[in-house]
Amino acid sequence: MARYHELADALREQIASGARPPGEPVPSADRLAHEHGTGRDTALKALRLLRREGLLVLGRDNVVRVGPAQLRTARGAPGRPPTIIDVPPEGVVRARMPTPKEREELALPDGVPVLVVRLGEDEEVHPATGTGMRWPTG
Template sequence: MVKHTGRPAYLQIADDLRAQIRGGSLAPGTPLPSTARLAEKYDASLSVVKMAVSLLRNEGLVIGQQGKGVFVRDPAEAASAAPAGGDLASEVAELRSAVQELSARLAKVEQQLATSTSPAGRRGSR
């Protein structure tokens, strides 16, 4: 059950499932209970449970198989699937750079549109 501690419910659920995985009560290859069962167990909404499972998926602890469910990964596979700290930092830096570049390009396009749709810009195009 999720406690009212101020910590988001999805993080509490992810923490509990992570502890079960690391503690061995959810062994590699074991399917996680369905989203509906987890929602019932933790007295949480389906979307909150999905967020928790998604977090574990991003950490490489579980893997989803379309139409079959979500399964606990083997620790060796999970370690190789999780991004290394340095790789993640460089990826974030690349994303920030791309966002800055796109923001600058968007500003130019907006400026061009504003100029071309102004009354002075329309008169010159006739």
């Protein structure tokens, strides 16, 4: 695996775990390169990859930050009923772009987000297209 993919995976995990919350500035490419023992070009490639995936955004102040959660319309295949996931009251659901491994495992085309259901330390990853979430009422 290319080194910039490894760095992107490490940053993705920090974002997914909440260690880097939405809006938080991301260290500069120079600092990331130093912290991860890579070159500046490698860090820049990783940052570009995560920006293309929508996980990082360039702010008006020219600072790269963790992107906000984005709502997207889920569209299932015609004639196919949606998958409904029951989310317990203490569950947390986040939308994000999939990792390359998740994209391959779920057979997702580029640009399709995933929904991550977290309950304590456990996580389930579902394609956002054709998936609905149901919370208990009351």
